[in-house]
Amino acid sequence: MENDDTQRQHLLVPRPDNELPExxxxxxxxxEVGTQRLILRRLRVSDGPAMFAVHxxxxxxxxxxxxxxxxxxxxxxxxxxxxxxxxVYGFGYWAVALPQEENIIGFGGVEHLVWRHRxxxxxxxxxxxxxxxxxxxxxxxxxxxxxxxxxxxxxPVIARTRVENIASIRTAERTGxxxxxxxxxxxxxxxxxxxxxxxx
Ligand SMILES: CC(C)(COP(=O)(O)OP(=O)(O)OC[C@H]1O[C@@H](n2cnc3c(N)ncnc32)[C@H](O)[C@@H]1OP(=O)(O)O)[C@@H](O)C(=O)NCCC(=O)NCCS
Numbered sequence: 001m002e003n004d005d006t007q008r009q010h011l012l013v014p015r016p017d018n019e020l021p022e023x024x025x026x027x028x029x030x031x032e033v034g035t036q037r038l039i040l041r042r043l044r045v046s047d048g049p050a051m052f053a054v055h056x057x058x059x060x061x062x063x064x065x066x067x068x069x070x071x072x073x074x075x076x077x078x079x080x081x082x083x084x085x086x087x088v089y090g091f092g093y094w095a096v097a098l099p100q101e102e103n104i105i106g107f108g109g110v111e112h113l114v115w116r117h118r119x120x121x122x123x124x125x126x127x128x129x130x131x132x133x134x135x136x137x138x139x140x141x142x143x144x145x146x147x148x149x150x151x152x153x154x155x156p157v158i159a160r161t162r163v164e165n166i167a168s169i170r171t172a173e174r175t176g177x178x179x180x181x182x183x184x185x186x187x188x189x190x191x192x193x194x195x196x197x198x199x200x
Pocket of ligand 1: 126137
């Protein structure tokens with residue numbers, strides 16, 4: 001989500017091996033997923049221009065203080081890091097397309113992240129404006145949640161956004177995440193599976 005993933009301020013952390021299935025086993029499940037209306041697929045090295053088309057668009061970064069990606073190289077770097085996550089873990093953010101269409105309409109899914117000293121899954125979604133308002137982000141996010149719950153460790157899932165970003169907030173809510181104002185930073189935080197008693 002906003003969570004400045006577009007700027008990828010978090011670094012890839014060591015894979016917590018003892019909890020996770022092998023990357024190859026997860027890749028079989030996550031590499032390409034068909035939902036009711038969408039194709040969710042692993043990122044390819046050639047996805048840089050599509051990533052820039054979505055992340056370099058001011059409209060998709062209206063609530064992101066860091067702003068849109070300034071150039072293709074920034075998107076290529078984000079792509080490199082996302083693909084590295086795929087390589088290490090066997091899952092990660094997908095490119096989203098409609099069946100039988102070449103164009104990528106968005107990006108999103110879950111990535112592992114250490115946040116507040118815990119292993120978590122970070123839920124992310126960003127679509128090109130012409131694809132907004134059709135339920136696609138909710139469809140992606142629900143699929144990511146279901147696969148995470150079925151195949152990944154029971155890490156909390158978090159979504160961080162800006163208080164003004166109503167579409168993003170509604171998507172998190174429709175995905176079943178709960179508003180956790182006790183976890184807020186400069187973002188408003190939604191989470192599922194984060195126990196209250198031992199919050200950091
Ligand atoms: C956030 C985003 C991914 C939502 O994608 P989407 O496919 O349009 O979302 P959905 O169609 O699944 O709608 C999800 C909910 O948001 C609501 N919503 C969608 N666009 C909205 C808007 N412009 N204003 C208010 N609510 C909106 C929908 O009505 C729905 O809620 P509802 O069930 O209560 O009606 C999309 O707006 C986007 O890419 N925005 C730019 C990038 C971004 O901000 N990403 C999140 C970073 S934190």
